[in-house]
Amino acid sequence: MTTASVTTSLLSAESVSKHFPIKGPFGTRTGVLKAVDQVSLDIRRGETLALVGESGSGKTTLGRCLLQMEQVTSGAVRYEGVDLTALPAQQRRPYHRSMQVIFQDPFSSLNPHRTALQQVLEPLQVLTDEVDPTPRALAALEQVGITGDAVHKYPRAFSGGQRQRIGIARAISVRPAFVMCDEPVSALDVSIQAQILNLLSSLQRELGLTYLFISHDLSVVRHLATRVAVMYRGRIVELGGTEQLFTDPLHPYTRTLLSAIPVPDPRRAREAKLLRAERPTEWFAWPDDPQHLVEAAPGHFVAG
Numbered sequence: 001m002t003t004a005s006v007t008t009s010l011l012s013a014e015s016v017s018k019h020f021p022i023k024g025p026f027g028t029r030t031g032v033l034k035a036v037d038q039v040s041l042d043i044r045r046g047e048t049l050a051l052v053g054e055s056g057s058g059k060t061t062l063g064r065c066l067l068q069m070e071q072v073t074s075g076a077v078r079y080e081g082v083d084l085t086a087l088p089a090q091q092r093r094p095y096h097r098s099m100q101v102i103f104q105d106p107f108s109s110l111n112p113h114r115t116a117l118q119q120v121l122e123p124l125q126v127l128t129d130e131v132d133p134t135p136r137a138l139a140a141l142e143q144v145g146i147t148g149d150a151v152h153k154y155p156r157a158f159s160g161g162q163r164q165r166i167g168i169a170r171a172i173s174v175r176p177a178f179v180m181c182d183e184p185v186s187a188l189d190v191s192i193q194a195q196i197l198n199l200l201s202s203l204q205r206e207l208g209l210t211y212l213f214i215s216h217d218l219s220v221v222r223h224l225a226t227r228v229a230v231m232y233r234g235r236i237v238e239l240g241g242t243e244q245l246f247t248d249p250l251h252p253y254t255r256t257l258l259s260a261i262p263v264p265d266p267r268r269a270r271e272a273k274l275l276r277a278e279r280p281t282e283w284f285a286w287p288d289d290p291q292h293l294v295e296a297a298p299g300h301f302v303a304g
């Protein structure tokens with residue numbers, strides 16, 4: 001994959017690595033965990049780039065590196081061409097505002113002692129110079145369907161789906177250009193998931209947002225994503241247009257992920273189970289150069 005920045009690129013990772021020390025029994029450093037290993041990725045303005053892979057593959061860590069919530073071990077993160085990793089802390093405020101995040105678990109990301117309105121006011125107070133941020137906070141809550149007396153209620157009074165709506169209102173209130181959605185529906189009942197996904201889609205259209213949509217579940221991203229990047233043990237092993245990737249998966253790991261999607265046909269479900277059992281994740285190999293992705297078809301890249 002080329003790292004040359006495309007004119008349409010809003011946010012990009014250039015050979016980004018994030019290593020964590022592995023600590024031994026007495027706190028001694030016994031090794032290093034390459035949570036993200038030389039990842040290069042362009043997120044284009046207005047698209048939804050899905051980042052998928054099993055739990056522990058490094059998706060959240062990569063997202064946190066992009067948002068500067070985590071300091072990269074090496075590499076560059078560019079927002080509209082500006083390398084954020086080289087930026088002094090005092091110059092980062094506008095970028096914190098432009099890049100927001102929606103977390104998996106709205107209950108732990110919301111403050112239990114603050115009303116819905118207070119939760120949404122907080123980022124406005126910290127990140128904008130708005131004299132009276134209340135109208136804007138109310139407008140953001142209305143956009144996600146929280147209106148009337150409900151805005152004065154505390155998180156415990158809301159259902160899981162409504163709490164996630166408050167989390168979304170918090171993210172969009174400051175008018176970001178980019179939102180990282182980190183497993184935004186994974187903690188929700190299946191019946192509620194579609195409502196939240198639809199809300200995210202319509203907000204994207206209305207507000208012209210660019211999404212990085214992280215999910216361990218490929219089926220969730222199919223109707224939402226423009227492109228899909230598949231992450232495996234800290235590296236991107238496949239990247240392509242959503243339909244391309246679903247209809248013609250090239251990397252064996254992608255095929256395994258696809259086979260893990262529940263299928264209504266019992267015979268196919270059995271085959272999928274067999275495939276999973278036969279191929280432990282250790283099975284997959286990659287070339288020595290982690291950045292080496294081959295363009296197998298136009299716009300469709302796969303590891304060596």
Ligand SMILES: Nc1ncnc2c1ncn2[C@@H]1O[C@H](COP(=O)(O)OP(=O)(O)O)[C@@H](O)[C@H]1O
Binds near residue numbers: 054
């Ligand atoms: N702060 C941290 N300290 C040490 N290890 C971490 C830290 N954050 C994540 N990791 C490790 O990095 C790997 C990738 O984690 P993560 O990015 O959360 O994966 P994912 O989001 O794909 O489930 C995991 O092995 C995880 O245990």
Ligand SMILES: [Mg+2]
Binds near residue numbers: 059060061
């Ligand atoms: Mg995660």
